[in-house]
Amino acid sequence: MQAEIIQKIKRIRLEKGISLQEMADRLNIDLSAYLRLESGKTCTWGKYLEDLLLIFELSPEDFFKGIGKKKFFFKRKNSFAKISYVENLHAEYKKKVEQIEFLYQESLKDKDAIIEMLKSKLKNKDDN
Incomplete structure (x- = not known):
């Protein structure tokens, strides 16, 4: 690219x-x-x-x-086959960004769950 x-x-x-x-x-x-x-x-x-x-x-x-669209030539029996266009790399990057965003959102949920658990433990400790 x-x-x-x-x-x-x-x-x-x-x-x-x-x-x-x-x-x-x-x-x-x-x-x-x-x-x-x-x-x-x-x-x-x-x-x-x-x-x-x-x-x-x-x-x-x-x-x-x-x-991001590249042309590749494939040889078939010493002659060039049709030109194959590789899908735009943008789609590949977009997919990776979506995966990272999903993992980030899941991490935020985990963080929130851990915070609530710790608050609960602190409350229980204070109550005792």
Whole structure:
């Protein structure tokens, strides 16, 4: 996914006719730092995401549209079979977030039950 994002940054920059130096200047970084970003030698694009969206005049939704769908070629008897699109990674991440949210809610319930049990024990101790 990193590679797709970096390729998209480069593609949009070229489409908008923005030079490498101009991008570096707009991001307030030196040219060598921007070259590392756009070549994929560093994964700092996230640090500059808000600025990139402003420079490109894009919403986050528009920028990330299509990212996460990868094309894979499968060989079958020395010829390429049909292109298979892998489901967008967003669905996978969404499922994981839902699982984490569920576990968090269950932990909150457990915490509340433990608090009530301890309150009850303290009350019983005070009553004795």
